[in-house]
Amino acid sequence: MEFEENFVDDDFLKGKCLMNSEVALILQHKYEKMCDEHSTNQVFEKSLQYVKRFSQNNNPYAVTQVRHILSSYPISEVDLCVLGNLCPKSVEESIAMVQPKGLARLDDEAIKKILTELSLLKKFDM
Template sequence: MSGEEEENAAELKIGDEFLKAKCLMNCEVALILEHKYDQLQQMSDDPRNQVSQVFEKSLQYVKRFSRYKNPDAVKQVREILSRYQLTEFELCVLGNLCPETVEEAIAMVPSIKVSCAHFLLWCL
């Protein structure tokens, strides 16, 4: 993003590198970290495999703010939201925040009002 442009998530001005990046919802990160945590616990005899405090706090955070716990539900949420030509950023914000109305979704992610009429129809 050039120095002249100001970042604005409402207009999806968040930088090309971020727009092209693969984003993960909190529930997806929770599944990944839980899997890694289980692996580390199985190898707990080795002191090099101890779980760091940062890792534990990260896992606690994403678990606390994950709306979906079941791996099948997590996959289904991404599949459904992927149908509506959302950017990764939009998809993850909506997947994390779970708006209950169209108005709430637009307030959280204003860019979907312009870019995603199909999504808005699905919400109705």
């Protein structure tokens, strides 16, 4: 029996992944509610700091658009989040980051288009 069979079950593989930017928005909303109730904890706050630090987009509209752009291509949820989180700069870097054959269905021009769209969103996210 291989390690993956014990570690990753079908529910995990079928589940929806979230990018750091999406998690940051969710946790920030929850944090604001918790502060109103005066009930925050250190683990929650550190988790929020982590996802904010590694989020590529801060604007809720940009976060939504990143998911929209990436989900319009035939890639897995995991690959979508990897690309959304790491924001590769080249086709080669993109292909190296995703699961084997993850971008195989796309030609280099499609991958370049994805990267261009994501970089434009990043420029206007400030």
